[in-house]
Amino acid sequence: MKITVKKLLSELNKDLEWEYAAAIQYVQHAAAIDGAQYDSIQKELLIHAQEEMQHAVMISEQIDFLGGIPTVDVEKREISANSVQMLTQDLWGEDNAITRYKERIGQAEELKEYGLRRVLEDILIQEEEHKRDIANALAK
Numbered sequence: 001m002k003i004t005v006k007k008l009l010s011e012l013n014k015d016l017e018w019e020y021a022a023a024i025q026y027v028q029h030a031a032a033i034d035g036a037q038y039d040s041i042q043k044e045l046l047i048h049a050q051e052e053m054q055h056a057v058m059i060s061e062q063i064d065f066l067g068g069i070p071t072v073d074v075e076k077r078e079i080s081a082n083s084v085q086m087l088t089q090d091l092w093g094e095d096n097a098i099t100r101y102k103e104r105i106g107q108a109e110e111l112k113e114y115g116l117r118r119v120l121e122d123i124l125i126q127e128e129e130h131k132r133d134i135a136n137a138l139a140k
Contacts, residue, residue, distance in 0.1 A: 002110075003107040003110050003111060005066060005067070005111065007107075008066070008104075008107050008108070008111060008113075009063060009066055009067070009068035011100075011103075011104060011107070012059055012062060012063050012066075012068070012104065013063060013068065013070065013071040013073075014075075014100075015059055015097075015100055015101070015104060016056055016059045016060060016063065016070060016071050017071055017073050017074055017075040018075045018093070018096065018097060018100065019052050019053070019055045019056040019059060019097075020052075020056055020073075020074040020075070021074050021075040021076060021077050021093075022048075022049075022052040022093050022097070023049045023050075023052040023053045023056065024049075024074065024077050025077045025078060025079075025089070025090065025093065026045045026046070026048045026049035026052060026090065027045075027046070027049045028077070028079055029045055029079075029086040029087075029089075029090060030042050030043075030045035030046045030049065032079070032081075032086065033045070033083045033086055033087075034083055035083055038083055038137065040137075041087070041133065041134070041137035044133050044137075045090070048090075048130050048133070051126050051130070055123045055126070055127075058119050058122075058123060059119075059123075062115075062116050062119055065115075065116075066113070066116070078092075078093075084138065087134050087137055087138050088138065090130075090134050091131065091134045091135060091138065094127055094128075094130045094131040094134060095131065097127040097130075098124065098127050098128060098131065101120050101123055101124040101127060102124065104120050105117055105120045105121060105124065108120060
């Protein structure tokens with residue numbers, strides 16, 4: 001299906017909802033994760049939360065630049081009392097983000113929105129780093 005700016009804006013707003021959710025989820029997980037083996041990933045989760053909010057700002061600016069209105073809606077957040085389950089939830093979120101941003105990069109390219117593509121590529125690089133951090137903590 002051919003991408004339109006309207007459809008791209010809708011997808012970017014959904015990405016923004018997921019970024020807000022990721023930031024919230026990471027803050028909660030960092031506070032609730034338990035066990036000495038998770039000390040280093042706990043600190044990393046707080047860094048991830050800050051980076052997800054930076055992504056939200058970057059996506060919001062692009063939505064505005066393209067003539068849209070950035071959403072304030074937040075996607076689903078996951079919580080658990082189990083530390084491994086928390087990290088598994090976070091890993092799913094990063095996989096989802098990576099898939100979504102790869103798709104969005106292709107759409108930006110199709111519309112010749114090269115600045116947007118570059119912003120999305122920068123976000124994708126960080127999402128892939130987040131995935132590696134969490135996978136390492138899970139020893140996956």
